[in-house]
Amino acid sequence: MALRELFWAGQGVYINDIFLPIIIGVLIFVPILVILFAFGFARHYRLWKLGAADNRTERWPTRLWTTLAVSIANVRILRSSELYPGVMHALIFGGSALLIGGKIVRLFSYVVGITIPPQSVFLYASLVSEIGGVLIIIGGLMAVYRRYIVKPPRLDTKPDDTLIYVWVLLLILTGFMLKGYRIATSEAGSPTDWAMWSPVGYLLSHIFPTFMTEAKNEILVWHRAVIHTIPAFILLGYIWLNRSRLQHILLSPLNIFFRSLNPKGALNPVDFETTELFGVSKIEEFTWKQLLDLDACTRCGRCQDACPAYFSGKALNPKQVIQDLKEHLYEVYPVPLVNKPVETRKDMIGEVITDEVIWDCTTCRACMEVCPVYVEHVDKIVDIPRNLAMERSQIPEAAQDALKSLGAREHPWRGTAATRTDWAEGLEVKILADDSDIDVLYWVGCTAALEDRNMKVAQATAKILKAAGIKFGILGIEESCCGDPARRMGDEYLFQTLCEKNIGILNGYEVKKIVTTCPHCYNTLKHEYPQFGGNFEVVH
Numbered sequence: 001m002a003l004r005e006l007f008w009a010g011q012g013v014y015i016n017d018i019f020l021p022i023i024i025g026v027l028i029f030v031p032i033l034v035i036l037f038a039f040g041f042a043r044h045y046r047l048w049k050l051g052a053a054d055n056r057t058e059r060w061p062t063r064l065w066t067t068l069a070v071s072i073a074n075v076r077i078l079r080s081s082e083l084y085p086g087v088m089h090a091l092i093f094g095g096s097a098l099l100i101g102g103k104i105v106r107l108f109s110y111v112v113g114i115t116i117p118p119q120s121v122f123l124y125a126s127l128v129s130e131i132g133g134v135l136i137i138i139g140g141l142m143a144v145y146r147r148y149i150v151k152p153p154r155l156d157t158k159p160d161d162t163l164i165y166v167w168v169l170l171l172i173l174t175g176f177m178l179k180g181y182r183i184a185t186s187e188a189g190s191p192t193d194w195a196m197w198s199p200v201g202y203l204l205s206h207i208f209p210t211f212m213t214e215a216k217n218e219i220l221v222w223h224r225a226v227i228h229t230i231p232a233f234i235l236l237g238y239i240w241l242n243r244s245r246l247q248h249i250l251l252s253p254l255n256i257f258f259r260s261l262n263p264k265g266a267l268n269p270v271d272f273e274t275t276e277l278f279g280v281s282k283i284e285e286f287t288w289k290q291l292l293d294l295d296a297c298t299r300c301g302r303c304q305d306a307c308p309a310y311f312s313g314k315a316l317n318p319k320q321v322i323q324d325l326k327e328h329l330y331e332v333y334p335v336p337l338v339n340k341p342v343e344t345r346k347d348m349i350g351e352v353i354t355d356e357v358i359w360d361c362t363t364c365r366a367c368m369e370v371c372p373v374y375v376e377h378v379d380k381i382v383d384i385p386r387n388l389a390m391e392r393s394q395i396p397e398a399a400q401d402a403l404k405s406l407g408a409r410e411h412p413w414r415g416t417a418a419t420r421t422d423w424a425e426g427l428e429v430k431i432l433a434d435d436s437d438i439d440v441l442y443w444v445g446c447t448a449a450l451e452d453r454n455m456k457v458a459q460a461t462a463k464i465l466k467a468a469g470i471k472f473g474i475l476g477i478e479e480s481c482c483g484d485p486a487r488r489m490g491d492e493y494l495f496q497t498l499c500e501k502n503i504g505i506l507n508g509y510e511v512k513k514i515v516t517t518c519p520h521c522y523n524t525l526k527h528e529y530p531q532f533g534g535n536f537e538v539v540h
Contacts, residue, residue, distance in 0.1 A: 040240030095135025102129030154301025180204030255296035279386025303367035385490030
């Protein structure tokens with residue numbers, strides 16, 4: 001019957017020639033790996049700490065549940081419209097979990113069962129490890145086919161990617177071959193048992209010539225170390241010293257855990273009473289979570305494929321924005337654990353991220369919806385035009401005209417001659433200044449009220465509300481822009497001015513429920529006005 005194959009040369013040989021080298025290896029290599037891991041993680045952590053404060057610890061049970069669901073169950077990847085890379089990643093991740101789990105059980109059995117090993121547990125661990133190794137190979141070959149043969153434009157292949165593929169594949173194959181060698185040199189009796197508990201190892205056991213199996217005592221001590229274990233330790237050290245993409249095994253779950261739990265579409269406010277910074281002009285002025293985003297990005301390119309600006313041929317590439325900011329961070333702080341910036345650096349606005357890229361973004365959040373590790377592209381991009389608008393006054397002419405109109409006329413449509421109530425002529429729509437006894441406020445919005453082709457939407461909505469017997473009204477000339485264009489073009493001060501004025505008017509009329517046909521007004525009134533005390537039931 002199949003026995004624990006590490007006893008292949010007898011109990012005495014196992015204890016003296018295998019157990020002792022394992023203990024020595026653990027005492028030497030594990031501390032080195034711990035030091036390398038601590039060094040690599042400390043470098044990341046010290047860079048993140050350069051960023052501004054940002055509270056990301058509330059509702060931790062929700063955060064933990066999402067982290068487990070996304071990083072372990074891969075739900076965000078598998079639910080995407082791209083099945084192939086989702087299955088590929090699930091095979092690699094699941095296989096790694098099985099392989100590592102099986103290895104841990106085997107290592108544990110060394111300690112607890114030298115003379116009386118937990119035989120059944122060990123055999124199951126052997127089978128689980130082999131299944132995991134096969135899954136990794138299948139997923140890895142799928143990845144190689146996709147990256148080197150299909151070559152989707154969103155994937156940028158670097159030397160580190162190729163090295164990782166080759167290195168991991170060799171580790172898996174040598175692991176299988178070593179198990180096959182041990183089976184070939186053992187006296188296990190019936191081979192059918194080994195075929196069941198170690199199918200791959202059993203198949204490979206037939207490839208070794210006789211002279212190799214006869215020299216088992218000479219190979220016994222060093223086969224595992226030289227061929228398999230030492231390269232595995234070197235790989236683990238390389239990952240944390242070289243900023244390898246495999247660091248995402250730890251960094252991605254961290255980034256998922258600290259993701260934003262704010263409503264989708266809600267930008268973070270600026271506290272003008274406490275802040276001395278308006279937007280971001282230097283890499284250190286981002287929050288610590290925004291800096292964590294840069295390290296957590298896996299360069300998968302899903303955001304690139306989802307971006308309508310990039311798809312239409314514009315300069316914006318959300319993936320490239322994150323990668324350029326990451327490289328800039330490490331250029332400004334090149335010395336590990338020494339948080340001292342270089343004396344001369346590129347201007348982050350204009351040189352690292354160009355003006356064209358900045359103003360191509362419409363903050364639609366398509367990039368954030370598909371990111372498997374919850375990188376928050378939009379907040380970083382918006383912080384830059386905030387600096388351009390409020391610190392440097394460097395914004396495109398079209399944006400300047402819209403902001404001037406917002407400041408002077410409280411709407412962005414500079415050329416219109418219409419008033420807020422022209423669309424309602426002949427419809428007998430109630431205006432709150434005349435009669436505030438209503439159940440629902442119809443928030444018309446600048447576009448439906450002031451653009452000729454969109455007035456039909458306001459008229460149709462009013463007719464439907466009247467036909468439904470709903471007691472509604474409008475603000476009329478008291479309605480201002482909700483402030484959405486100003487906030488997304490970077491003028492946070494103008495947004496907050498309009499926001500606070502509108503909240504004051506709405507509270508003055510004791511408005512509780514608002515209906516709007518504009519998606520921008522809906523998002524702003526529902527998700528962003530509560531940041532300033534404007535809490536209303538908003539229906540689209």
